[in-house]
Amino acid sequence: MAGIVWTEKNKCKQCYTCVRQCEVKAVRVKNGQAEVLTERCISCGNCVKVCSQNAKMVKSGIKETLDILSQKQFKVAALAPSFPAAFQAGDYKKMIAALKALGFDEVWEVAVGAQLIATEYEKLLANANPPIIGSTCPAVVNLIEKHHPNLIPYLAPVVSPMIATGRLIKSIYPGARVVFIGPCIAKKDEAEKVHGVDVVLTFQELEDVLTLSKIDIESPILNQDFDEPYFDSHIAEKAFRGFPVSGGLYLSLKDNFNFSRNTIVVGGKEGAVSCIENIEKTDFKPFFVDILMCNGCIDGPFFKNVNYFINWEKVEAFVQDNRGYAKNQESLRDFIRSFQDYSKVNLYRDFTNMQVSLNYPSETEIKKILSYTNKFTREDELNCGACGYSSCREKALAVYNDIAEKDMCLPFLLTKEMDEKKTTMEYNREMNAIIESSYDGIFVSDGDGRTLRLNRAFARFLDKPLESLIGMKAEKLEEERIIYPSLTYLVLKEKRRLTLIQETSSGKKILSTGNPIYDEEGHVSRVVINSRDMEELNRLSRESEEA
Incomplete structure (x- = not known):
């Protein structure tokens, strides 16, 4: 049940300002969204005042x-x-x-x-x-x-x-x-x-x-x-x-x-x-x-x-x-x-004990929570306060009480991001090497038919510098007779795998197969085309027959 103050869903951008500014830790971050814990909230309104996204709502x-x-x-x-x-x-x-x-x-x-x-x-x-x-x-x-x-x-x-x-x-x-x-x-x-x-x-x-x-x-x-x-x-x-x-x-x-x-x-x-x-x-x-x-x-x-x-x-x-x-x-x-x-006229009132007590974990449980963010010794506990808590252990206590999420740690997230970035870069280098070493021509466009990448084998088919083709749309490639008919356009239109023979501005004929790639919402987000030189295919066929 919502109290006097709550967070409007999807407006929260995980800046943790409300967590840092709440003196009674009445804000929980769950699934990337700040939630006001009514049973802990004192309705001071400070989180409303400091929220740059205007995500805090008031009754x-x-x-x-x-x-x-x-x-x-x-x-x-x-x-x-x-x-x-x-x-x-x-x-x-x-x-x-x-x-x-x-x-x-x-x-x-x-x-x-x-x-x-x-x-x-x-x-x-x-x-x-x-x-x-x-x-x-x-x-x-x-x-x-x-x-x-x-x-x-x-x-x-x-x-x-x-x-x-x-x-x-x-x-x-x-x-x-x-x-x-x-x-x-x-x-x-x-x-x-x-x-x-x-x-x-x-x-x-x-x-x-x-x-x-x-x-x-x-x-x-x-x-x-x-x-x-x-x-x-x-x-x-x-x-x-x-x-x-x-x-x-x-x-x-x-x-x-x-x-x-x-x-x-x-x-x-x-x-x-x-x-x-x-x-x-x-x-x-x-x-x-x-x-x-x-x-x-x-x-x-x-x-x-x-x-x-x-x-x-x-x-x-x-x-x-x-x-x-x-x-x-x-x-x-x-x-x-x-x-x-x-x-x-009664000018007096009573007060009520409404305390919500926290559960306190053992040292073993605290260490287990801290280890998730790579804090294994006291020196690892930076107590930087970026998460909104004054110390790593205070934040661990909040995690134990389901008030904070385990990965609410800026140094941990930065290290994790750097590691993921390094892994992604290595993966990209590997993929680039594979694509460039392919004897076949490979061509990739986005869901609007705009050229994203192609390997040098495909650029040779067109007899054009690779860099000059990046960003060109399928319609323009066809209109300027750089490659036609446009397989990219046909795949986007029919939303299925297609194979056909295309002709390039250099006079080559290539056998191309285009495959649509779908996003989570079912829309075509990429078209990947694999192409081979027809003359080369015919030569290989003749050599096979002669053998």
Whole structure:
């Protein structure tokens, strides 16, 4: 069963980039195609970002969104705090208008949810038993649940801003449908596991929905219909609108609780994985870890090929200008004080141990796997990393667990290719010697009748330099009366063995037999002709009779 991310068959070119870039080795190469192992995948989307062939597919939320928009229930679009980086400066008004035109009743900022959970983090940290690992990033949560379940007790049992926003909306508008829009792939996985939002769209999918609905965000008519559009959510404080940058959670917390400054901010897959591994395996025990799998949400997988620093600048400008709200709009803090059902908004969650353990081979089994790629001693283990694994033994472990193929080894493949090339060259030399030593004339063309090769005996029949005939087509050879009729043309036409007498430009008559050679699909790919000089054949016949 496909998960959130999978590989489209036959697009994969075996570059192993996704294998190298996957920190949890959730990509298996099988029969020359990369496969995403759902049970190991943390849905971070990095393989999507690095795949040069666009072979990685992501579960789409487009159909579900269009279904929701066609229904009568109250509908809310929830924009991730990173949205200013996805669009041009000032386009937030156009985006709100476009979302309303799609059929959404309200458009909210998920900065609202960020403010809600920050309050819960402050409570949690005031009475914490460290380490406390932030749970705002669903890819980090997946990393711990699937690969480091011993750390589940240290995950902050608080929902993400997306889920918090969705739950608040559903408390205010019972039965409402909520569509989250952002740059994150892991949010799609989170939405399926944790109640809060109904569908997750990436920014790219939002553009596709607008295109399908024939809504032009730049249309003057659209902007006239929604004069001065504002967000419908209550105004979140500035700090929470800056949540998508690395350290956004930590920077938003009020330092009104007494805790050690032993706090670490981690952004990026290498740092995140290393941090988690160190907490589990060493004495490294920070008080609080604000951790994201990307360098902030502004570096998410659907900000592909966009400058991180420009994204940061766009978000910061939006935060500082405090745009998007009417002057008389109520603050979130004031709304919470007056909202009677706020106590019913559950901002907490549980986590699940979903670990898939690897099987560990014996040293004998490891050596057997290594020997396949000619690694018999420690010196043979180059640990070059070209296969995507940090060492030959790590790759052998993957082979043992059916995650990698045995011949995924660049030095081995290069040596193998050189050996095969050497063998092929020797074979070609041998075949050339055999063909050239033949007393008979030998002529070979391709499936289009183009001359590929002929031996010198055949060239003598034609009284032409051998090199001048290479590449000539059968029709031209016949048209110029170099050799006629064209046996090559007749064999290609009738697709069977034929024998006939041909005449050459030198006046010779030759007895020729043409044989078609078929490819795997049943098409004639070569025509091979064997020819003898009729005069020579007659002479031999007379000598035989006289004897």
